[in-house]
Amino acid sequence: MFSCFCGYKKEKIVSLQKNYVSNLKEQTKSFMNHFNSIRELLNTLNRGNKLIAEMFEKRKSVYRYEYAVELMDNNEDVIKLLLGKNIIVQNGANLELNDQFLNFFEDILEVNEEINISYINEHIQQIKGHF
Numbered sequence: 787m788f789s790c791f792c793g794y795k796k797e798k799i800v801s802l803q804k805n806y807v808s809n810l811k812e813q814t815k816s817f818m819n820h821f822n823s824i825r826e827l828l829n830t831l832n833r834g835n836k837l838i839a840e841m842f843e844k845r846k847s848v849y850r851y852e853y854a855v856e857l858m859d860n861n862e863d864v865i866k867l868l869l870g871k872n873i874i875v876q877n878g879a880n881l882e883l884n885d886q887f888l889n890f891f892e893d894i895l896e897v898n899e900e901i902n903i904s905y906i907n908e909h910i911q912q913i914k915g916h917f
Contacts, residue, residue, distance in 0.1 A: 820871045834868045841874065841883050842891055849881050 821827040831838065840857055841849050854865050865881075868874045874881050883891075892898040 830867060830871050830873065834864050834873065837864065837868065838873065838883070838887075841881065842888070845883060845888060851876065851879050851881055854881055 821830070837854055837857055841854075851865075855862055858864050865874075869876055872884050873887055875884055882888075889898075
């Protein structure tokens with residue numbers, strides 16, 4: 787009976803790994819379809835840098851579409867470009883940074899506020915090992 791459980795667990799893990807890889811490929815493909823080159827990506831980020839920076843700074847609060855329009859001096863073309871390129875996403879009357887960009891910016895700037903439990907546990911084990 788134990789070997790059946792282990793086999794099931796292994797099959798489940800393999801299945802989860804395949805799903806994860808499939809989802810990752812799909813996300814990458816989706817992301818890559820939005821930009822034809824790194825220059826296009828950088829130019830798009832540059833055109834929207836004022837709004838992207840503002841939204842990143844206020845990422846923990848609600849950012850209204852109307853705030854974006856005001857910030858961009860009523861130029862909705864840039865907002866529509868960022869929405870079309872999936873750099874920002876609209877949820878009703880609110881805007882937010884796409885999770886891929888948000889995670890990228892947080893990682894690069896090392897400002898992610900989530901606490902990584904495994905990271906803390908690893909350091910606790912290291913400290914215990916020294917005493």
